[in-house]
Amino acid sequence: MRIFIAGHRGMVGSAILRQLQNQTHKSGGLEILTRSHSELDLTDQAAVRDFFKSQQPDAVILAAAKVGGILANKTYPADFIYENLMMQANIIHQAFAAGVSKLLFLGSSCIYPKEASQPMEEGALLTGLLEPTNEPYAIAKIAGIKLCESYNRQHQTDYRSVMPTNLYGPGDNFHLENSHVLPALIRRFEQAKRQGLSHVTIWGTGKPRREFLHVDDMASASLFLLDLPHEQYEANTQPMLSHINVGCGEDISIYELAQLISNVVGFQGEIRTDPTKPDGTMRKLLDVSRLNQMGWQPQITLSAGIESTYRWFLDNYDRVRL
Structure with missing residues (x-):
């Protein structure tokens, strides 16, 4: 089996790559395809088409x-919508054109309305601003979710979408302005400690309130859902509600x-x-009852995850994204 990981150098993609490599080491029978941005520009339609034609995953x-925190989204809105739309459309369509029947699309919990009831169920999608x-x-x-849904409806593909909560862990972005809150706080408190500051001010x-999931748990859930038999996956979704929190x-x-x-x-x-x-939004908590019913549970507690992420940050300080 040949599997293509688009975005293998990102935090989530690299975690998925590590777990797939571990599976391959144990059992074999899996060929992992990856391409860096310099090797394949995913916003380039012709390049993506040629890749799928030649590699046949x-x-x-x-x-x-393209991801970032509040400030990055506010500063670069055109980049965020254009680059993500292009990457998703190119990959999903060219996957179909090349005969790829199974695809997993990773979204984000920000798809839900600002005033959605908490915890947010999958059915809250498109019900508010x-x-x-x-x-x-x-x-x-x-749009990525709806692309997957539409190809499934029209072409009977098996394209699945997962909507993760806030993720953190090895490979995260620790930039003070363009990162998410958890890695930014790790860096700010570490800097304050080194500089002997008397206080740290948070935005x-x-x-x-926010929910946080370690990226290794996200990788585990992604592969669990990708491998789930079609009938079992469909039993927990609906034709117009095919994504899973x-x-x-x-x-x-x-x-x-911040205290933790x-x-x-x-x-x-x-x-x-x-x-x-x-x-920002006052509360973002996902309803994960469907995923739990399918048989998956996270294994890494928040405190343990922060401790391991902090150790990784220190051990890799010379090469992390600062």
């Missing part, structure tokens, strides 16, 4: 995406998260909030 994991700070990215991800009120089912306030990270890092100073900065 049996399955595809679409983990490639999106969070303005990342609307372009969310619209692109919704917003600290009251918004992936999360841990628990959330934590940003202030509590501060303790792991060993920062002894004060944690302050800045209410003049935007909070």
Whole structure:
């Protein structure tokens, strides 16, 4: 079996690659295809077409995406919607054209309306307005879900979509402005500790609540869902509701998260909030009952995941994305 991982150098893609390589080492019979951006520009339709024609993968994991935090989404909205739309459309269509029957598309929990009831069920999709700070990215991800649904309906493909909650772990982006909250806080508290600062100020009120899933758990869930028999997957989805939420089912306030990270890092100073900065959506918790019913549960607790991520950050400081 030949499987193409689009986005194998990203945080999620690299985690999936590690797990697939481990499977191959144990049992064999699997050929993993990867391409870096310099080798294959996924926004280039002709290049993607030629790749699928020549390589003929049996399955595809679409983990490639342009991602970032609130500030990055606010600063580069055109880049976020254009690049994600192009990558998704090219890969999904060319996969179909090359006869690929099985594909897994990785989306994001930001697809759900800003005022969606908590925890957010899969059926909340397209029932209200999106969070303005990342609307372009969310619209692109919704389009990816609908592309998969549409090819399944028209061409009887088996294209599945998974919607992860906030992810973190090895390979994350630790840029102070363009990263997500958890890795940004790890870096900020580490810097404050090294510089002997008396306090660290976090964006917003600290009251918004977020759910976090370690990327290795996300990789495990992705491969679990990709390998699930078609009949079992369909039994937990609907023709117009074919995506599955992936999360841990628990959330934590940003202030509590900051306290947890501060303790792991060993920062002894004060944690302050800045209410003049935007909070974003006040709560984002996924309903993961469907995934649980299918037989998957996360294995890495938040505290253990933060500790291992912090160790990875220190061990790889000279090559992490700063």
